[in-house]
Amino acid sequence: MLARVPKQTISFLLLLVGCVAFVGCAAEKNVALVDDPDARKESQIPWNKQEKWETQQSQFTGMTDHR
Known part of the structure; x- marks a missing residue:
């Protein structure tokens, strides 16, 4: 019979x-399960990029936005 191990x-x-698992995960800066080489740190939507x-x-450049 196997020896009994106390619940405590x-x-x-x-x-x-x-x-140990929590501290190990908290110490990692890159915690992604899969390392994506195409991942970028910037946003996918260029919020401040002007359109063409x-x-x-x-022809209307001189006629608009006069302040």
Whole structure:
């Protein structure tokens, strides 16, 4: 018959394993499960990028936005 392990010992070991796993994950800066080589740090939507029609010269360039 196997030796009986007290519940307190099992609880302590599970708590210790949980703490080690938590600290290990908290110390990592890159915690992604899969490292995507195409991932970019900037946003996918260029919020401040002007569109082509906003920057190109047109026939109405001199007539609008007078302040």
